[in-house]
Amino acid sequence: MRATNPRPRWNPYLSGIALGLVLFSTFFVSGHGLGVTGATTSMTAVSVASLVPHAFGPHDYLAAYARAGLNSWIVWEVVGVVIGALAGSLIGRRFGAQIDGPPQVRSYGRLGLAALGGAASGFGARMAMGCTSGMGLSGSAPLAAAGFLFLIGFFAAGVGFGTLFKPLWKRRSLS
């Protein structure tokens, strides 16, 4: 069910200024920027380790994440992201239980694409040691070369594959 009568989205420049202020505040308070996959990596490691004891040997990439547990700054930050997005979508009347995505793909196909895309994203974020937030945004703000290198790879591949997937985003005809 899509939201009915949603309030308009925010102006992108004002959103960008607000995001820049929050990002700067995060650097000022914590010494690092905003991130997301630090938390998803912790959650993956801890949940797999609790389901499958001894899943990770001492030399596994995820072993340290599994040992560290979930009570970290980044996990609480992502909990905050979820609360903030839920509150914003409710206040903005944009909340809607739905399967969203390209109009030319039906529900199961769409969920398959979401899972595949998520896997590429999760793998890529570990290679880069950060995602669009943790490396692209929080790396580029202090003008780190790594942040911009990440964004170059992100947009080049995104535009290439985005062009490939363009037909899926054609509007369905009403007939």
Next chain:
Amino acid sequence: MMIPWSGLILGLLFGLILEGAGFGDPGCLTAQLRFTNWAVFKVMFTAIVVSGILLYASRALGLIHLSDIFVPSVYFWGTLLGGVGVGIGMAVGGYCPGTSAVAMASGRLDGLVFLLGIGGGTLAFNGVYPAIKSWVYAQTGPNALTVPQLLHVSPWVVLVALTAILVAISWLVDHRGKRPTTGAMSALVSAPVNSIQPEH
């Protein structure tokens, strides 16, 4: 249990802004990759420029030292190919990690599935990590290399250049399709700057 309140509060603001900007919507996010909507570029680039200026101004005023904040180092292949992976993920799945969390929180089941996919990709990385770590995590250049260091210029040159790029591209995309000769009336009734263009 000690809750890091700064994380919870700053994350809440982060989620509120991403949702407000429309970044829980896979159509809005991937439209940037097809160049039919420029909100992703505008929001991200504005945020980078604003926080960059504030960070370097704070450093100039002696409020912070760059060595006290986390500046990632370049691991050329890991950083570049990691960006490629996240870019493919957005084109195929409609999100990046943060925006999939926003999508899930605003009611989208595909956002939750994307997050589960991230878990799968993370486990796949764990599986191949011993075989690839030597070249993926091979550092290029000095620790915490910045663009001003790389180009041997002042950070303010880079910040001014980024601001100029932001203003120029924003002006171009906000004014495309508007004929300069059509006068004030058509400018008043023309589509709002932020509207999503129909795709055919």
